[in-house]
Structures are given as C-alpha cells and as structure tokens.
Amino acid sequence: MSTPVLDRTAETAVPVLDILAQRWSPRAFDDAAPIDEAKLAAALEAARWAPSANNTQPWRFIVARRGSDLHARIHDGLLGFNQVWAGNAAVLIVALAEVADAQGTPLSHAQYDLGQAVAHLSVQAHADGLVVHQMSGFDRATLEQLPGVEARFVPTTVIALGEFGDLEALPEALQEREVAPRVRRALDETVLVSA
Template identity: 85%
Template sequence: MSTPVLDRAANTTVPVLDILAERWSPRAFDSTTPIDEAKLAAALEAARWAPSANNTQPWRFIVARRGSDLHARILDGLLGFNQAWAGNAAVLIVALAEETTADGAPLSHAQYDLGQAVAHLSVQAHADGLVVHQMSGFERATLEQLPGVEPRFAPTTVIALGQFGDVDSLPEVLQEREVAPRVRRNLDDTVLASA
C-alpha cells in the first residue's frame, strides 16, 4: 500500500474545485507499486479529449513503464536532480508538441494545446489517486531519438506519474522542498488588465 499523499491543498483567495486546489507536484514516488493500467488509460483518455484549435490535437505521448528499456532511456535524458527521484515513478511520459502537420503546415498553437492536454491528464490522474510531476529539465536531443519521434514532434515536457511515495526516500534538499509551503504570485499580479 502506498504512502498517503500529504495534505497540500492550496490556500486559494476564492473557492475553486477541490481537485484543483489539492493537485500538486510531488517528487516522492512509490518505487515498487506498478502503475494501475486502468488509471493510466483514464489519464491518457482525458488528455485525448482536451480542446485544441481546429480539433488538430497536436500532441503525442511516449509512455514508459518502470523497469522497461524505454523508461531507462527517458530517465537517462533527464538533467540534474530530476534523475535522483524520477526513476522511482511507475511511468515516465514524454509529451511532444506536433509543431507542423505531416505535409509541413505550421501548427502555431501546438504548445498551447499540448499544455491543455497535459493539464487534463494531470487532473484526471489526481482524481484517481495518482500523482504527477512535470519536468522541463531534459536533453531534447536524447528524447528526439526515442521510438516514433518524427522531426515535427518537439519534446516539451517529461511527466512522472505514479503513486505517492516516502518523502524520506528523497535526498535531503528535496525532502525540504517536498513539504515547504506552497506559494503562488497574487492573482492581482497575474491579471494585467481587467475592465
């Protein structure tokens, strides 16, 4: 049985859906429990149904389960301290933006739409009791060598997915970050203009 997730609900200035307030990005992953395939499928299905400009769906995913060669290859492409914890995740997912169509037409909205798909994936996973942590620290050239990656697909983030683990298993500096207070810029500083 996995360690219960810490109570890390955001202290929002106005009420939001519980699922959004409770979602956070831990680094402590259970290193032994395999992924629940039904929950993984639900997260990917949620991403599939994200909105996109002209229904182009400019996102692709490479899904690698812990213990597979593919998981090891993705882990090898991570930078810095991401390698110290991400290998414990039951699944590593490379999220790619389809920057041009197969016939070469640019898809200027690809990064935005991929972000929406990953947000849907994250919320569904959290609703199903999984935890998600997205990473930008990776070697793009390494991930471009993974199976199925065409030149028009841009690796954009790597997602660690699985059950929450033991905070004490993290390096000390990451243990502190795992339990530090959650902070965000004030809403008034985020909205540049409102009429």
C-alpha cells in the first residue's frame, strides 16, 4: 500500500481551483502498485479532449506499463537522475508532438497543443489520486526508435505516472527536493503587460 501523498498545496497569490493548487510533481512512486487501468484511461481521455487548433490534435502518446520491455526501453532513454526514480512509476508515457501532418504540412502549434493535452492528463490523474511527473531529461534519439514513432512525431516529454510511494526509498538529495518549499515567480513578473 502506498504512502499517503504529502500535502504540497501551493500558497497562491489569489484563489485558484483546489485541484490546481494541490497538483505537484513528486519523484516518489510506489514500485509495486499496478496502474489502475480505469484511471489511466481517464487521464488519456482527458488529454484527448484538450483544446486543439483547428481540431488537428497534434499529440500522440506511447504508454508503457512497468515490467514491459517498452517501459524498460523508455527508462533506458532517460538521462541523469531521472533514471534513479522514474523506473518505479507504474507507467511511463512518451508524449510526442505531431510537427507535420500526414501530407507533410508543418503544424506550428503542435508543441503548444501537446502541452495542453498533457496538462489535462496531469490534472485528471491528480483528481483520481495518481501522481504525475514530467521530464525533459531524455535522449531524443533513443525515444525516436520506439515503435510507432514516425519522423513527424517529436518526443517532447516523458511522463511518469502511478501511485505515490515511499519518500525514504529515494536518495537523500531527492528526498530533500520532495519536501522543499514550493516557489514560483511572482505573478507581476510573469504578466509582462496588462492594459
């Protein structure tokens, strides 16, 4: 049974939806709990219904469950300390931006739309009690060799998804990062101009 998730609710400058304030990106995953397939399906369905320019839906996902060869291949493509903890996640998902359509026409908004789809996936997963951590530390060439990856699909992030695990199973430096204060740039530094 997994450890209860820490309360890491953000101290926002103004009220936001609870689900948004409570979402965070842990590295402690339960290395034994299988994925709840209904919750995984709901997260992917939420991504499917994300906003999309001209309804092009320029995102694709490769979904790999722990214990599969595909999970191991994705894990092998991770870089640095991501390899220390991400293999414990019940699921690793490669999120790919479709940067050109099947006819070769560039889709300039692909990464933006993919980001929205992943945000929807993350919020749905959190609402269902799963934890999500997105990673940019991966070897693109390794992930481009995965099944189903056409040249027009660009690996953009890898998502670890599963049940919250034991903080003490992480190396000490990562344990400290899990409980460090959450900080963000001030809102007035983020909004460049407001008229």
